Amino acid sequence: MKRSIVLALLLASAACSPSSTTTGTSQSASGTLAGVDQALIDKTVKPGDDFNAYASGTWAKTAEIPADRSSTGVGYDVFKVAEARNAELIQAAVKANAAAGTDERRIADYYAAYTDTAGIEKRGMAPLKSQLDAIAALKDKGALSAMLGATMRADTDPLNASNFETENLFGLFVTQDLNRPDVTIPYLMQGGLGLPDRDYYVSAKPEMAELRAGYKAYVAKLLTLSGISDAAARADRIIALETKIANAHYDIVTSQDAHGAASWKRADFAAKAPGIDWNAYWNAASLPSQQDFMLWQPGAIIKLSALVGSEPIAAWQDWLTFHTINQVTSVLPQAIDAASFDFNSKTLNGTPQQQPRDKRAIASVNAQLGDAVGQIYVGKYFPASSKTEIQGMVKNIVAAFDNRLAKLDWLAPATREEGRKKLKVLIVGVGYPDKWRDYSTLEIKADDPVGNLQRARLAEYRHQIGKIGKPVDRNEWWMTPQTVNAVNLPVQNALNFPAAILETPYFDAKFDAAANYGAIGAVIGHEISHSFDNLGSDFDSTGRLHNWWTPADLKHFEEAGAALVAQYNAYEALPGLHLNGKQELGENIADAAGLTASYEAYRASLGGKEAPVIDGLTGDQRFFLAFGQSWRTKMREKALRARVATDVHAPAPWRVQTVRNLDAWYAAFNVKAGEKLYLAPDKRVKVW
Numbered sequence: 001m002k003r004s005i006v007l008a009l010l011l012a013s014a015a016c017s018p019s020s021t022t023t024g025t026s027q028s029a030s031g032t033l034a035g036v037d038q039a040l041i042d043k044t045v046k047p048g049d050d051f052n053a054y055a056s057g058t059w060a061k062t063a064e065i066p067a068d069r070s071s072t073g074v075g076y077d078v079f080k081v082a083e084a085r086n087a088e089l090i091q092a093a094v095k096a097n098a099a100a101g102t103d104e105r106r107i108a109d110y111y112a113a114y115t116d117t118a119g120i121e122k123r124g125m126a127p128l129k130s131q132l133d134a135i136a137a138l139k140d141k142g143a144l145s146a147m148l149g150a151t152m153r154a155d156t157d158p159l160n161a162s163n164f165e166t167e168n169l170f171g172l173f174v175t176q177d178l179n180r181p182d183v184t185i186p187y188l189m190q191g192g193l194g195l196p197d198r199d200y201y202v203s204a205k206p207e208m209a210e211l212r213a214g215y216k217a218y219v220a221k222l223l224t225l226s227g228i229s230d231a232a233a234r235a236d237r238i239i240a241l242e243t244k245i246a247n248a249h250y251d252i253v254t255s256q257d258a259h260g261a262a263s264w265k266r267a268d269f270a271a272k273a274p275g276i277d278w279n280a281y282w283n284a285a286s287l288p289s290q291q292d293f294m295l296w297q298p299g300a301i302i303k304l305s306a307l308v309g310s311e312p313i314a315a316w317q318d319w320l321t322f323h324t325i326n327q328v329t330s331v332l333p334q335a336i337d338a339a340s341f342d343f344n345s346k347t348l349n350g351t352p353q354q355q356p357r358d359k360r361a362i363a364s365v366n367a368q369l370g371d372a373v374g375q376i377y378v379g380k381y382f383p384a385s386s387k388t389e390i391q392g393m394v395k396n397i398v399a400a401f402d403n404r405l406a407k408l409d410w411l412a413p414a415t416r417e418e419g420r421k422k423l424k425v426l427i428v429g430v431g432y433p434d435k436w437r438d439y440s441t442l443e444i445k446a447d448d449p450v451g452n453l454q455r456a457r458l459a460e461y462r463h464q465i466g467k468i469g470k471p472v473d474r475n476e477w478w479m480t481p482q483t484v485n486a487v488n489l490p491v492q493n494a495l496n497f498p499a500a501i502l503e504t505p506y507f508d509a510k511f512d513a514a515a516n517y518g519a520i521g522a523v524i525g526h527e528i529s530h531s532f533d534n535l536g537s538d539f540d541s542t543g544r545l546h547n548w549w550t551p552a553d554l555k556h557f558e559e560a561g562a563a564l565v566a567q568y569n570a571y572e573a574l575p576g577l578h579l580n581g582k583q584e585l586g587e588n589i590a591d592a593a594g595l596t597a598s599y600e601a602y603r604a605s606l607g608g609k610e611a612p613v614i615d616g617l618t619g620d621q622r623f624f625l626a627f628g629q630s631w632r633t634k635m636r637e638k639a640l641r642a643r644v645a646t647d648v649h650a651p652a653p654w655r656v657q658t659v660r661n662l663d664a665w666y667a668a669f670n671v672k673a674g675e676k677l678y679l680a681p682d683k684r685v686k687v688w
Contacts, residue, residue, distance in 0.1 A: 034614040035508065035515020036625045040632065048675030051665075052656035055628030063634050067353035070345070073633035073652065074505060079484045082377075082500040086362050086482055089376050103372035106444040107365060110456075113449040114331060114361040120449060121333050125226055127450035128324060128332075135320045141309065144316055145277035148308070149284035151320075153457050154464035156189040158296050159535070160478045160489050164255045166191035167323045169245075169304060172285075174464040176472040176491050178261060178294065178545035184467050185292050187261070190300040192245040192319075194219070194238075194326060196348070197646045201246035207641065211348065215239070218343035219322055225336050226325050234318040241307070241315045248303035252648065253583050255297060258538055258545055262298040266291045273302045275309025286465060330360065331449035350638030368456035369444075370480030371437035374499075377482045378432040382499035387431045389509060390502055390524075393516065393601070394428050394495075397525050400601040401593075404688055412550040421541040422531055427494035431502065433477035437463070472543070486523050488530030488590075491543035495527045506630060514611055514619040517602035518626030525594030525601075532593065532688055533586040534561055560687040564588050567685060571654050573644055574637065579654060580644065587649045591658045593688040599623060599664060620668035628656045661685045 042057025053060070065072040090111050098104035113119075125132075138144050148169050156171030157163045165171075166189070173187040195201060195215055200208055220235035228234065254260065269278040282288060295301050308316070325332070329340035338354070345351040354360075366373055402423050405416055442459045444452050467473075474492045479485055481499040488495055504511070507520035530536045537557065540548050549557070568581035568588055581588070602623055611619025633652035635643070643651050659665040660677040661684045671678055 033508065033510045033512065033515075034617060034622055035505065035511035035519070036615070036617060036622050037505075037629060038615060038617075040629055041625070046675055047669035048666075048671035048677050050657075051624075051628055051659050051669075051677060052631070052653045055625050055656065056632035059632055060634055065634060065636060068351065068355040070349040070351045070639035071633055071635040074630055075484060075633070078501065078503050078506060081503055082482050082484055083359065083362060085377060085381055086366060086373060087358070089373060089380070090362060090365055093376075101440070103369070103375075103439055106439055106442065107369055107372055109444045109446040110365050110369060110449075110452050111361050112446045113444075113452055114364055115357055116447070116449070117334065117357065119447055120331060124333055127448065128226075128328070131324055132321060135317050135324065138313060138317055141275075141313065142277045142280050144308065144313055146280040146284040147320065148276070149281035151324075152285050152461070154461045155457070156191065156296075157478075158187070158189065158255060158258075159491060160487055164189065164250075164252065165193060165197065167194060167327055168192070169308070170301065172461070172464065173296070174467050176543055177263075177292070178258065178491075179263065181491070181542040181544045182471060183292075184470055184472055185294055186287065186290065186465065186468055187294040187296050188301055189296045190249050190255075190304060192304065193242055193249070194323065195242075195246075196642065198246040198249040198251060199645060201243050212239070214343060214347045218339065218347075221339050222325060222329070222336065223322060225333075225339060228321060234321070237315045237318045238322050241311060241319050244307055244311070245304060248307065249300050250297040252646065256535060256586065256648065258535060260297065262295045264293050264295055264298075266293070269293075269305075273305035275305040275307065286462070287468075290468065328450050328453055330364065331453055348638065349642055350636035364453070366480060366482060368453065369439060369442075370482070371433075372439055374432060374481035375436050378499050382431050382481065382502070385509065386499075386502055386507070390430045390497065390507065390520070391428070393521055394430065394497075394524055394528075396601040396605055397521060397528060397597050398423055398426065398428075400604060401525070401528055401597040401688070404597065404600070408688070410553065410556045412553055415549050415553045418540055418548045419532065422493060423528075425493060425541050426528070426531065427474050427492065429475065429477055429494065429496045431497070431499040432481040434475055486527050488527045488536065490531065490536045490539045493531065493539070493541060493543055495524075497524065497527070505626070511626075512611070512614060512619075512622060513602060513605055514622035515626040517598050517605070518623040519630040521598035521602060522591075522595050522627050522630070525596070525598035526590045527594070528597065529590040529593035529688065530586070533589040535586050557687065560685055561585055561589065563683070564592065564685045564687065568650055568654065571650075571657075573640055573651060573654070577641065577644060579650055584648055584650045588655075588658075589687050591650075591655055592661050592685060595627060595658055596662055596686070596688070599662060618668065620664055624659055624665050624668055627659065631656045 040056045040059040042053055045054045045057050047054045063072050090107055093104045093107040094111060096104055096108070098108065135147070138147065152168050152170055152172055153166070154172045154174060155166045157173050159175065169192045171189045171191045173189055174184060175187065177183040177185050195211070200211060216235055216239050219238050220231045223231035223234055264272070266282065282290065326340070329336050341354045345354065402420055405411070405419050405423070408416065411419070443455055472492065474494055476492065477496050478489060479487055479496050479498050483498045484500045486495070486497050486501055501523065502520065505519060506523065507516055538545055540546060565581035565585055568579045568584055571579045573579055606619070614622065617625065631652040635651065640651060657677060660679050663681065663684065665671065
């Protein structure tokens with residue numbers, strides 16, 4: 001099954017492995033920790049040649065990727081803390097024998113059902129029998145259209161999570177209208193693929209052809225294990241149909257352009273996108289009266305609708321059968337679960353060993369009952385003092401960004417004013433939301449893991465469509481508190497920093513300010529900067545999509561972006577495999593601008609004084625080393641190839657090299673012309 005990638009900078013957090021974070025960290029006379037692990041540094045490497053290797057090279061030489069992970073690095077230290085806490089909370093819920101209907105009971109029953117492998121084996125494919133029978137009974141395109149509508153879920157998000165794909169033919173995303181900030185409407189997005197992205201189907205590269213062959217074999221194996229007849233022939237038809245679907249899709253770069261979205265009325269679908277019985281579709285999707293829609297990839301949706309009309313219903317039945325099974329493999333018999341792991345984790349990402357069942361159960365509980373666990377989590381593990389300190393850092397970094405905007409001589413006064421207004425009304429959520437999700441209508445059974453998973457996804461869909469027509473809640477959270485991540489929400493003009501990321505080494509109250517600003521400060525600056533990247537800069541302070549730039553402003557901004565694209569295109573991740581600077585542009589802008597803002601906020605926090613030297617390192621050196629070490633990562637080759645192909649973030653080692661665009665880094669490490677990362681002052685990219 002495909003896994004979505006979250007639009008935030010800590011993508012490696014759930015796929016990394018442990019390493020020391022405090023060994024070699026010294027204290028100042030006042031007892032403050034330096035926050036930099038000198039044992040990780042490889043002093044045989046010049047900082048100016050490869051800052052990533054300098055900051056963490058000694059660690060990289062001996063770090064081993066765990067068998068159940070596709071990468072290893074600092075993020076797993078923090079993830080392990082959250083995972084252990086979640087395990088403790090869930091076990092406490094299991095032992096509590098709470099009353100039926102309580103969130104604690106839902107947590108316990110969901111976990112019990114997921115880990116009851118004997119029950120899963122005994123039930124076999126029975127939990128899906130009625131759904132598979134309904135697919136087999138489809139007689140016409142009207143019935144097919146209704147089923148496609150009924151199975152649509154709110155599992156795509158082009159703005160907050162960079163998740164452009166769903167296994168269903170279409171995905172729904174619900175937020176404010178791009179042109180009317182006071183109206184919440186549904187967005188329809190492309191879907192229908194079992195591989196991560198269209199390029200996996202259309203690329204002529206030998207490694208992609210090999211993955212396609214592996215996927216075809218997996219489809220046939222999954223159908224066989226599920227007791228579906230004529231599996232090989234069905235797999236052929238499924239792959240042929242998905243290849244046509246892929247050819248209809250927008251690519252990743254095009255999908256990042258909000259200006260490509262189109263506003264349609266309900267009546268437009270039949271006229272502009274024939275092939276689907278749209279009345280049947282929307283009625284089954286529980287939107288019988290909805291009139292206003294946005295189409296994120298309108299050209300793709302038109303073509304996908306045409307495929308529903310042109311392709312044999314038998315091909316769609318095969319496709320529906322496979323994807324119905326493929327979306328719940330984790331709670332089906334072990335042979336099916338193992339087959340899914342073998343392809344989706346081992347073949348696609350090079351992960352040799354599956355995670356233990358209990359850890360996967362914890363992840364699934366968090367995915368489906370996240371706020372129920374999160375409310376307990378923050379009450380036990382997130383002190384008010386941490387929230388207060390992070391809020392202070394946020395205030396300082398916003399002020400630093402505002403100060404930069406105020407001084408930019410290339411911005412027209414009106415553009416500068418609107419940009420500063422965005423900062424003034426920015427909503428920053430730290431730790432946890434003000435309002436928690438209500439799960440009272442979600443039925444969880446201790447003996448129905450398939451039903452639990454499907455009902456939870458349906459409950460999320462109903463929650464999302466329940467927002468349609470209502471005012472936008474700019475304080476809504478899109479991450480749970482126990483998530484090791486962070487996110488910018490462009491139409492809400494808001495940020496979320498969950499409690500679980502506010503842990504050492506990203507943040508530690510005992511660390512010197514330089515380390516905290518270099519690590520979590522850069523995270524905060526990154527997310528603030530997303531409001532001004534190539535996507536965020538399209539939205540004004542109200543979240544409305546419109547051009548608030550002068551032509552000269554836009555020209556300067558695009559030139560700076562082009563220089564950053566060229567900088568990242570030059571990086572070679574593997575022999576012959578270069579990064580895609582255009583695909584990664586928004587994240588790279590946020591890295592550069594965010595690190596700059598965090599650095600300036602750190603310097604301002606010193607009140608004009610010089611930072612003390614701790615453990616032989618100046619304040620600036622600690623700042624940049626903390627940033628570099630917060631990204632230390634080691635990846636399997638297949639995982640790296642997949643990341644380059646599908647991710648809007650540069651892989652972590654190259655994000656560390658962002659430092660080459662900051663003048664202060666050169667002075668801190670005496671970087672000279674001729675060293676590999678050296679850029680002449682006029683070549684250092686300063687987008688903001």
